[in-house]
Amino acid sequence: MSTRAAIGIQKSNFQVLGAYIHYDGYPEYTLHHLSKFYSVPINAESIVNLGGIKLLEPRIEKVVQISPGRPILFNTLKDFIEHFKAFYCEHFYLYTPLNKWKEVK
Numbered sequence: 485m486s487t488r489a490a491i492g493i494q495k496s497n498f499q500v501l502g503a504y505i506h507y508d509g510y511p512e513y514t515l516h517h518l519s520k521f522y523s524v525p526i527n528a529e530s531i532v533n534l535g536g537i538k539l540l541e542p543r544i545e546k547v548v549q550i551s552p553g554r555p556i557l558f559n560t561l562k563d564f565i566e567h568f569k570a571f572y573c574e575h576f577y578l579y580t581p582l583n584k585w586k587e588v589k
Contacts, residue, residue, distance in 0.1 A: 486506050486507045486508075486509075487507070487508060487509040487510045487574055487575070488504070488505065488506055488507075488509050488568075488571060488572050488573045488574060488575075489504075489505040489509025489510075489514050489573055489574065489575040489576065489577065490502055490503065490504055490505065490564065490565075490567075490568035490571075490573045490575075490576050490577070491503050491505060491514075491518065491531065491532055491576075491577045491578075491579070492532065492558070492561075492564050492576070492577070492578050492579070493528055493529060493532050493578070493579045494561070494578055494579065494580050494581060496581065498560065498561070499557055499558060499559055499560070500557075500558045500560070500561055500563075500564040500578065501532055501555045501556070501557050501558075502532070502555055502556050502557075502558055502564045502567070502568065503531070503532045503533075503534060503535050503536060503537070503555045503556075504535070504536040504537070504550075504568065504571060504573070505536075505537055505538075505539070505540055506536075506537070506538050506539070506550065507538055507539040508539055508540070509573065509574060509575045510574075510575060511575060511587055513540070514540050514575065514577065515575075515577060515585060515586075515587055517540045517541075517542060518531075518540065518577055518579075518585040519584075519585050520542075521542045521543070522579075522585070523583060523584070523585065524583070525579075525583060527544070528579040528583075528585075530544055531544060531547070532555050532579070533554075533555055534547060534549045534553075534555075535549070535551075535553045535554040535555045535556075536549065536550040536551055536553060537549055537550060538550055561578070561588060564576070565588070565589070575587060576588050576589065
């Protein structure tokens with residue numbers, strides 16, 4: 485089985501730009517990779533802008549994109565979480581204005 489997750493970037497107006505991850509969404513893997521390889525704003529934006537991916541990889545060139553193929557803009561963090569819960573996401577990660585990834589619930 486896959487552990488699905490969602491990643492998002494918190495915008496200055498508290499909107500969230502979100503994307504889907506199908507495999508290995510548990511924190512020991514995904515949060516570790518996000519923090520280690522996607523902690524710079526341009527890298528965080530690049531991975532979220534893919535919209536949907538199979539598995540988070542250390543190098544963005546190795547990431548396989550899946551549909552929807554573009555990120556979704558949500559008005560609130562709650563909307564982001566509720567939307568991806570419908571896709572059976574178990575973990576939700578947010579890139580904050582402090583340039584840090586964290587798990588949110």
